[in-house]
């Protein structure tokens with residue numbers, strides 16, 4: 001008669017986890033680093049993609065992701081969270097995603113170590129499962145009603161999340177109505193990161209930022225009025241000695 005090993009208790013969960021994947025990109029701000037934030041793409045790459053100094057998404061076409069696909073990815077993350085917790089419970093770890101759970105998962109499927117979706121979710125849970133960063137370069141480019149639907153679904157499925165942040169462009173903020181930004185804020189987006197680079201109109205033109213200083217100010221003011229934490233990135237010496 002075959003003797004059951006301890007890993008047979010949670011083999012089924014590991015097999016499920018190994019098959020789960022969602023769309024995750026590369027870039028996130030430094031404040032979302034250290035593996036503490038869950039990363040999820042709501043769009044892919046940059047809809048502008050013309051700034052002369054930026055290589056982040058060069059050669060990659062912008063993709064506007066369908067809402068149903070993003071929501072399916074959120075459901076996948078939720079399923080992965082549930083399976084990891086189940087393994088933890090079976091190991092007597094009370095649902096905590098600790099080192100013992102990690103080692104147990106890898107003992108069944110060592111390739112999980114190279115699975116970026118799994119690593120992202122496990123690390124995020126390990127550090128408390130609190131913060132989410134929505135990728136890629138300009139999430140506000142989403143139709144407001146669709147972005148709101150995604151945020152509401154995210155908050156419903158991952159109720160332990162306390163902060164959701166994303167990148168956007170000043171130009172896009174300036175194009176949005178005040179009430180649209182307020183509704184997005186209320187749906188659960190807390191902080192936005194914007195590449196200001198410079199407030200000098202001449203340099204903005206030279207680097208093909210696609211925005212004017214007046215639009216930057218307008219977009220920033222609207223974001224603040226909507227209640228967002230606004231993080232603007234300034235690029236010193238962008239104009240060189242001449243400017």
Ligand code: SF4
Nearest residue numbers: 046049050051054137
């Ligand atoms: S808007 Fe941002 S991501 Fe897009 S090209 Fe410019 S710097 Fe790069």
